[in-house]
Amino acid sequence: MSKGLEAVVRGIHIHPVKSVGGYDSTQAAVEPWGLAGDRRWMLVDADGTAVTQREQPTLALSSAATLPGGGVRLSAPGRGELVVERPRTTAAESVTLFGGTFEAVAAADEAHQWFSAYLGADVRLMHLDDPARRRAINPAYAPNGETVSLADGFPLQIATRASLDALNALIAQGDHAAEGPLPMNRFRPNVVLDGTEPWAEDTWERIAVGEVSFRLAKPCGRCVITTTDQATAERGREPLRSLARHRRVGKALAFGVLVIPETTGILRVGDPVKVLA
Numbered sequence: 001m002s003k004g005l006e007a008v009v010r011g012i013h014i015h016p017v018k019s020v021g022g023y024d025s026t027q028a029a030v031e032p033w034g035l036a037g038d039r040r041w042m043l044v045d046a047d048g049t050a051v052t053q054r055e056q057p058t059l060a061l062s063s064a065a066t067l068p069g070g071g072v073r074l075s076a077p078g079r080g081e082l083v084v085e086r087p088r089t090t091a092a093e094s095v096t097l098f099g100g101t102f103e104a105v106a107a108a109d110e111a112h113q114w115f116s117a118y119l120g121a122d123v124r125l126m127h128l129d130d131p132a133r134r135r136a137i138n139p140a141y142a143p144n145g146e147t148v149s150l151a152d153g154f155p156l157q158i159a160t161r162a163s164l165d166a167l168n169a170l171i172a173q174g175d176h177a178a179e180g181p182l183p184m185n186r187f188r189p190n191v192v193l194d195g196t197e198p199w200a201e202d203t204w205e206r207i208a209v210g211e212v213s214f215r216l217a218k219p220c221g222r223c224v225i226t227t228t229d230q231a232t233a234e235r236g237r238e239p240l241r242s243l244a245r246h247r248r249v250g251k252a253l254a255f256g257v258l259v260i261p262e263t264t265g266i267l268r269v270g271d272p273v274k275v276l277a
Contacts, residue, residue: 006195007194007272008271008273010161011024011184011191011192012025012027012035012190012191013185013191014028014038014066015038015039015188016037016065016072017039017041017042018039018042018151019042019059019060021063021064021230028190028267029265030261030265031264032261032264033131033134033146033147033148034156038149038151038190039150039151041128042097042125044124044126045121045123047096048096049096050095050097054223054225056121057233057235061076061231062077062115070127071084071086074111084111085108086127086129087105087127087129089105090129091105092105102134103133104126104127104128105129106124106126107126107127111125112124112125128149134148137217137260141217141218154217154218154260156191156260157189157257158192158214158256158257159184159192159193159220160194161192162194162195162196162200163196163199163200164182164184165198167243168182170245171239174241176236176237185230186230187220187255188225191267193273201257204275205277206277207273207274207276208273209271210266210271210272211263211266212261213261213263213276219256220255221251221252222252222254224240
């Protein structure tokens with residue numbers, strides 16, 4: 001952080017079901033593989049392959065909230081709310097996410113029917129029930145064998161408001177200025193920080209957020225989901241057009257950073273942020 005700036009946590013966001021809308025929280029427990037309750041469920045097709053907003057943008061309009069005991073409450077336009085309990089069975093099935101195969105447990109049939117009716121496609125809701133089933137992080141970034149739940153590849157994503165403001169300024173200068181400014185929910189981060197310089201996170205290696213320390217693994221490469229309006233499910237060209245012009249990191253169009261917890265603890269809105277390295 002630059003002299004005179006005091007960075008703090010301004011937002012904590014939990015997405016219980018991968019690619020489905022989540023909820024804001026004033027605090028969250030950090031587990032080695034991510035925030036408690038975050039991305040522990042996902043949808044799969046008939047072949048057991050993950051279904052996300054990449055294939056089904058209307059997932060943006062649905063939402064899920066964690067319930068005591070690990071279940072979720074689902075809602076979506078045109079559908080009544082549905083409470084899905086954590087599966088009681090331990091009988092696991094093979095599922096695939098980004099080419100990697102692991103085991104997860106199926107939710108009750110009514111959850112499959114609810115989502116299938118909403119999407120107009122045959123899908124099933126799966127739960128990552130057992131920490132032993134977690135996925136390994138790319139060892140190039142996790143030499144100690146760290147794991148992740150159902151997030152794209154790393155336990156948490158952190159973004160800053162200053163960088164979003166800077167990106168929106170770039171969008172305003174581009175060919176698709178009418179699409180901006182974009183809200184932070186386009187990027188579906190876990191933690192949002194305020195009080196930094198734009199793009200300061202590019203220079204960090206380790207940070208402490210309240211009582212928890214994190215190692216920064218890499219910039220977060222963005223995909224077509226960021227072009228999906230989370231309030232309408234309509235797609236545009238931004239932010240990928242502006243990221244391609246101004247924020248290329250190798251082959252990735254970067255916004256936000258992917259981090260691995262070094263310790264566990266509780267994150268709270270208002271927690272101070274300290275750059276350790």
